Every structure is written in C-alpha cells, then in structure tokens.
Amino acid sequence: xxxxxxxxxxxxxxxxxxxxxxxxxxxxxxxxxxxxxxxxxxxxxxxxxxxxxxxxxxxxxxxxxxxxxxxxxxxxxxxxxxxxxxxxxxxxxxxxxxxxxxxxxxxxxxxxxxxxxxxxxxxxxxxxxxxxxxxxxxxxxxxxxxxxxxxxxxxxxxxxxxxxxxxxxxxxxxxxxxxxxxxxxxxxxxxxxxxxxxxxxxxxxxxxxxxxxxxxxxxxxxxxxxxxxxxxxxxxxxxxxxxxxxxxxxxxxxxxxxxxxxxxxxxxxxxxxxxxxxxxxxxxxxxxxxxxxxxxxxxxxxxxxxxxxxxxxxxxxxxxxxxxxxxxxxxxxxxxxxxxxxxxxxxxxxxxxxxxxxxxxxxxxxxxxxxxxxxxxxxxxxxxxxxxxxxxxxxxxxxxxxxxxxxxxxxxxxxx
Numbered sequence: 001x002x003x004x005x006x007x008x009x010x011x012x013x014x015x016x017x018x019x020x021x022x023x024x025x026x027x028x029x030x031x032x033x034x035x036x037x038x039x040x041x042x043x044x045x046x047x048x049x050x051x052x053x054x055x056x057x058x059x060x061x062x063x064x065x066x067x068x069x070x071x072x073x074x075x076x077x078x079x080x081x082x083x084x085x086x087x088x089x090x091x092x093x094x095x096x097x098x099x100x101x102x103x104x105x106x107x108x109x110x111x112x113x114x115x116x117x118x119x120x121x122x123x124x125x126x127x128x129x130x131x132x133x134x135x136x137x138x139x140x141x142x143x144x145x146x147x148x149x150x151x152x153x154x155x156x157x158x159x160x161x162x163x164x165x166x167x168x169x170x171x172x173x174x175x176x177x178x179x180x181x182x183x184x185x186x187x188x189x190x191x192x193x194x195x196x197x198x199x200x201x202x203x204x205x206x207x208x209x210x211x212x213x214x215x216x217x218x219x220x221x222x223x224x225x226x227x228x229x230x231x232x233x234x235x236x237x238x239x240x241x242x243x244x245x246x247x248x249x250x251x252x253x254x255x256x257x258x259x260x261x262x263x264x265x266x267x268x269x270x271x272x273x274x275x276x277x278x279x280x281x282x283x284x285x286x287x288x289x290x291x292x293x294x295x296x297x298x299x300x301x302x303x304x305x306x307x308x309x310x311x312x313x314x315x316x317x318x319x320x321x322x323x324x325x326x327x328x329x330x331x332x333x334x335x336x337x338x339x340x341x342x343x344x345x346x347x348x349x350x351x352x353x354x355x356x357x358x359x360x361x362x363x364x365x366x367x368x369x370x371x372x373x374x375x376x377x378x379x380x381x382x383x384x385x386x387x388x389x390x391x392x393x394x395x396x397x398x399x400x401x402x403x404x405x406x407x408x409x410x411x412x413x414x415x416x
C-alpha cells in the first residue's frame with residue numbers, strides 16, 4: 001500500500017484550469033479573458049523595451065555571475081523598490097525590505113513571520129494570527145493564509161448593486177475588530193473587481209485602522225499599471241505612512257508592471273517606527289526567507305533594479321506603463337460603447353468606472369458558462385474579465401456573444 005494512498009485529488013485552480021481548457025479548445029476564434037497577463041493589440045505577450053535593454057546589459061556585463069544572493073535578496077532591488085512604493089524621504093530609514101518570490105511569496109513570508117512572532121494574534125483568535133480579507137478578493141489569498149494557519153475573516157467590500165465600494169459596511173466591520181488584527185488591502189486596481197476606494201474613502205479606512213490599532217497589509221501588484229502613474233497608484237500606501245504615521249507591511253510584485261510574470265520578482269516591505277526596529281525585523285525576515293526558499297532568484301531582480309536605478313530606462317519604463325494602461329482603458333471604453341450600441345440589457349457603465357487590468361462585469365455564473373460552451377469565450381465564473389484579453393480584432397465578437405447570452409438569460413428590463 002502506498003504511503004500516499006489517502007491523499008485526495010487536488011481541486012483544480014480556477015485560473016489555471018481555465019487556461020488549460022482554452023488551450024485544448026480547437027476553435028479558431030476562441031477568446032481568453034481569464035488570465036491576468038498583458039497582451040498587445042495583436043493578442044501577444046509584450047516584452048517591454050526597457051526589459052530587453054536591461055537583459056542586454058546584464059548578458060554583456062563581463063563581471064556578471066550566477067552566485068547566490070544574500071538571504072535578504074538583491075539589495076539594489078530592495079532599496080529601489082522601497083523608494084518606488086514609499087517615495088523619497090526620511091521614512092525610508094524605517095523600512096525593512098527583503099526580496100520575495102513576487103507578490104505571492106511576499107504574502108507567504110508575511111504569513112510565516114506572523115505565525116512565528118505572534119503578529120496579528122488577538123485575544124479571541126485562538127493563538128493564531130487574524131487577518132481580514134475583502135469580499136471578494138484574489139482567490140489565492142484565502143488558500144495562502146489558510147495554509148499559514150491564520151484565523152480568516154471576510155469584510156464587506158463590493159456593493160454588487162452599485163458596483164462601488166460598500167464603504168459604510170466595510171468601516172463598520174473593521175471598527176469592531178480587536179487591536180492587532182491584520183487587514184489586507186489592495187493598494188490599487190483591486191483584483192477581481194477593479195473597484196478602488198476614492199481618496200476620501202481611503203482616508204476613512206486609514207482613520208479607523210489607526211483608531212483601532214489594526215495592522216494594514218497592502219498587496220500591490222499593479223503600481224503604474226492601474227492609472228499609468230506610479231505615484232498616483234501608491235497614494236493610499238503613502239497616505240497611511242506619511243499622514244497617519246501607521247506601521248504596515250507591503251507585498252510588492254513586479255510581474256505585471258514589468259511583464260516579468262515567470263521571473264517571480266517582488267519584495268516584502270515593513271514600515272516600522274524606527275531604524276533600529278527595521279534593522280531587527282529585516283534580519284528576521286531574511287532568516288525566514290532562508291527557511292522558505294533559501295535564496296531568491298537573481299535575474300529578474302537585476303532586470304528590475306537596472307531599470308529603477310537608471311534615469312533614462314526609468315523614464316522609458318514610465319512610457320511603457322502609460323502605453324499598457326492606455327490600451328486597457330481604450331478596451332474598457334470600447335466594450336461599454338459596443339454593448340450600448342447593441343442595446344444589451346443592463347447598465348454597463350460601471351466597467352468604465354473600474355480601474356486596472358480587470359473588470360467585474362456583473363455577468364452571472366450561468367452566463368459565463370454559456371459564453372464558454374456556446375461561444376468559446378473563457379472567463380472566471382464570477383464574471384471577472386481581463387481587459388488585456390480584448391483587442392480590436394476580437395472585441396466585436398466578444399460584444400456580440402455577451403449580447404446574445406444576456407438576452408438569452410434576462411429580460412429587457414433586467415438591470416445588473
């Protein structure tokens with residue numbers, strides 16, 4: 001009898017299962033709007049020009065090598081990445097930064113630290129760290145923090161009727177939590193909804209977190225990609241730190257804004273109250289990273305650091321971010337215009353109010369299934385689509401398919 005006989009079959013990951021089904025579909029006109037990866041208007045991956053230039057420099061550098069990085073990762077990346085998130089200023093002296101296996105690795109590193117040092121453990125959490133996650137959130141958040149043994153609670157986030165942040169219910173829920181509770185916040189371009197708080201709503205969220213002495217954990221994977229403006233996309237984090245004086249953790253990914261999906265490059269930052277605390281915490285973060293991954297990979301880290309440290313490449317990168325975010329915005333507008341032109345039942349204006357790569361369309365599970373089975377259009381069952389999967393070549397077909405399915409399932413008077 002096998003030692004592994006009783007291990008059950010793993011449930012399929014919704015995103016990767018969708019990709020597998022899409023690849024197996026022989027239809028020539030199939031459309032994949034499920035995966036969060038940027039595509040050009042030709043439907044192709046885009047290697048950013050600055051990434052190509054940075055790779056060229058690294059590959060022709062006679063001093064280049066393949067030695068291990070320190071336990072904390074590539075220090076030029078850590079320093080540049082912290083500046084990118086928090087901005088210039090004395091607060092950088094209070095930051096502990098280590099490299100991580102992109103944003104997911106940064107979140108997992110936070111989880112292990114919280115377990116080990118009783119961060120976010122509250123009197124009623126049964127000795128486990130407690131974290132609040134938004135409803136809805138990226139599905140891997142639940143799996144990741146459950147694996148780390150956290151006490152998970154979901155806070156209200158999206159008002160599905162208005163497709164806006166349900167700010168009053170969110171504030172009310174958070175205000176009832178015990179001090180020390182961790183609160184996961186999407187720094188910008190909320191995944192899966194594309195619905196972000198306004199600045200005034202961020203101020204209300206920050207104020208209740210400060211009053212209740214809660215611990216913010218920002219997950220930011222789309223800085224610069226959401227609006228095309230790196231500083232604008234970091235506004236909420238900087239407000240919490242600079243205006244409210246809050247400590248926080250930030251899980252930062254360079255997968256989306258550099259197009260380095262497979263290089264797994266990111267950082268975990270901890271904003272503390274003093275350089276001395278930051279130094280101690282960084283040592284423990286590096287030690288925990290050693291147990292998790294031994295050493296982080298260097299190639300993606302050196303690409304990112306090369307761009308962030310070179311003013312000319314940095315400016316070119318900003319232009320690439322504007323190109324990517326601009327194309328996404330055009331697809332949002334064209335999608336809504338197309339649905340309105342067809343008179344598709346429902347109010348679709350929320351799509352243009354959303355931000356970033358994704359849109360929470362309001363399509364039902366039944367409609368998503370019909371789009372896949374009858375029209376070879378692949379999206380997650382909650383109606384989330386990646387606007388990057390749309391282009392001038394497939395937009396009309398997508399709109400017509402949505403119009404057909406919505407008319408099939410709803411009456412003309414229905415509203416999303």
